[in-house]
Amino acid sequence: MILPADAQRALDSFGHCTGWEQRARLxxxxxxxxxxxxxxDKTETHRVHGCESQVWLVGERVDGHWQFAASSDARLIRGLVALLLVRVNGLSTEQLQQVDLPEWFNQLGLSRQLSPSRSNGLNAVLLRMRELAG
Incomplete structure (x- = not known):
């Protein structure tokens, strides 16, 4: 699957990191x-359930492609959600269903830093995206 341009930029920038401190800063x-x-938009309707932190997600389809916006009260989660958004924004519904979240964060070199609760939270965000796109 071809990556959106912003996702490729994210991969390139994280690829230059030599350690966790650089990745965390980025x-x-x-x-x-x-x-x-x-x-x-920060209402209960838009809140993603399954996250320890508060995460809100809105999405709309524009010309057959999804555009999502999100926010979180936790700084680290905001970064992870931002990286998820660059991976999925601009995708069709079918492409969205095929996104491999663990593989994406593995490519970025961030998978080892994802605690089970963070992984579950990001999965909940992706599931919510798929529900909106459904």
């Missing part, structure tokens, strides 16, 4: 770039 930077959701 992860925080990706999280800071995540556009803030409006307070109107």
């Amino acid at each position: 992860l925080m930077q990706w999280g800071q770039r995540l556009p803030e959701l409006s307070e109107a």
Whole structure:
């Protein structure tokens, strides 16, 4: 599957990291770039259940391709969610169903730092995306 341009940029930037400290710093930077959701979008309706941190997700299909926006109250999760968004934004419903979340974070060199609860939370975000796209 061809990666969206932003996802390829993320892979390239994480590929230059030599250790966890650099990856962690870069992860925080990706999280800071995540556009803030409006307070109107931070409702129970948009909250992703299954995350220890609070995560809100909205999505819409534009010309057959999905665009998602999300926010979290936790800095590390904001970074992970930002990296998930660059992987899925612009995909069709069919492509979205095929995204391999563990493989994506493995390619970024972040899979070892994903605790089971963070992995579960990110899976919950991806599942919610698929529900919205369903």
